[in-house]
Amino acid sequence: MSAVPADLAERFSPVPMFDLPHDQLIVYRSAARVPDDIEEFWGDTLTTARELSSPPTLTPVSTGLELAETWDVAFTGFGGDVVRGWLHRPVGRAEVLPAVVHYQGYGGGRGLAHQVPLWVLAGYACLEVDVRGQGSGYSFGDTPDPVGSGPAHPGFMTRGLLAPEDYYYRRVYTDSVLAVDVMRDLPGVDSTRIAVCGGSQGGGIALAVAGLRNDLAAVVADVPFLSDFRRGAEVAAKAPYTEIAAYLKIHRHHVEQAFRTLAYFDTCTLGQRATAPAMFSVGLMDETCPPSTVYAAYNAYAGPKRMVEYAFNDHEGGGPFHELEALSFLAERFAASAS
Numbered sequence: 001m002s003a004v005p006a007d008l009a010e011r012f013s014p015v016p017m018f019d020l021p022h023d024q025l026i027v028y029r030s031a032a033r034v035p036d037d038i039e040e041f042w043g044d045t046l047t048t049a050r051e052l053s054s055p056p057t058l059t060p061v062s063t064g065l066e067l068a069e070t071w072d073v074a075f076t077g078f079g080g081d082v083v084r085g086w087l088h089r090p091v092g093r094a095e096v097l098p099a100v101v102h103y104q105g106y107g108g109g110r111g112l113a114h115q116v117p118l119w120v121l122a123g124y125a126c127l128e129v130d131v132r133g134q135g136s137g138y139s140f141g142d143t144p145d146p147v148g149s150g151p152a153h154p155g156f157m158t159r160g161l162l163a164p165e166d167y168y169y170r171r172v173y174t175d176s177v178l179a180v181d182v183m184r185d186l187p188g189v190d191s192t193r194i195a196v197c198g199g200s201q202g203g204g205i206a207l208a209v210a211g212l213r214n215d216l217a218a219v220v221a222d223v224p225f226l227s228d229f230r231r232g233a234e235v236a237a238k239a240p241y242t243e244i245a246a247y248l249k250i251h252r253h254h255v256e257q258a259f260r261t262l263a264y265f266d267t268c269t270l271g272q273r274a275t276a277p278a279m280f281s282v283g284l285m286d287e288t289c290p291p292s293t294v295y296a297a298y299n300a301y302a303g304p305k306r307m308v309e310y311a312f313n314d315h316e317g318g319g320p321f322h323e324l325e326a327l328s329f330l331a332e333r334f335a336a337s338a339s
Helices: 006-012 038-051 168-185 201-212 229-235 241-250 252-262 267-273 291-300 319-338
Strands: 057-061 068-076 082-090 097-103 125-129 189-199 218-222 278-283 305-310
Touching: 038 168, 068 168, 082 168, 097 168, 097 201, 097 319, 125 168, 168 189, 168 201, 189 201, 189 319, 201 218, 201 267, 201 278, 218 319, 229 241, 229 252, 229 291, 241 252, 267 291, 278 291, 278 319, 291 305, 305 319
Parallel strands: 097 125, 097 189, 189 218, 218 278, 278 305
Antiparallel strands: 057 068, 068 082, 082 125
């Protein structure tokens, strides 16, 4: 018998089960505590950002596609910084449409203008939002992060980690909340039927946004990141949670200070403020966002919720199978919001 090629052996080698037993996993809760001043912190942050905001600009772009129309969007986010996005709409739909605000995975950006998301084919308007400073990992981005940082581990997880006011995700979450403001005010969008969606980092951002506003129709958070940071740093086998562990390996004297900062950004603390119906997904062999961190976010989430498990999947989760679940969920939620 001939040997299995090395690349195929690696591709099809099983990933061992890890993390908590399933009966413990589904009830697991994070030890992260809600900071006493979290309402004031986020209220002041968002109020200041909105005071600096300017009307967005939308510039039509030609993509070569006949079934979708696209605009280059520039809007103001944290600190008045310019954030980029693509607005896509199905061609020929003049009526007011439900809308999706879609956030990117770690290292990703809004992509190129012709990369039209599935939501548009389902008949929705969609805003693809850049993540400041990212967009050089797996997809193209066009939004810089002009804010500097003290010593940090390579990546984004530890930038400004020692103070909530300086932490990188303060800027990202603020940009992401203001992206919903932009979508709500666009002509041709039903402001009562806006969903926030994303996978991995994008799923975590969607959950954070759901905790920072109460006017969303739905949330889709697939294999979400940015949850139960301490456990993620302790048990994740792959980045990005490992960035926190690597930083604290050197900055040993800042462990508790770092996790105090992260409590302001943890979807386990922010999710306790959420009201929108949410659908989560989890890969039970996920070494990037361990299942316990996903269930920690799920169990803390205060709004109506459902979980879809993929028992033998890693961080890819349900892939195209789960896209069908998400389409069904959004159709259900948008119909409920319209009635």
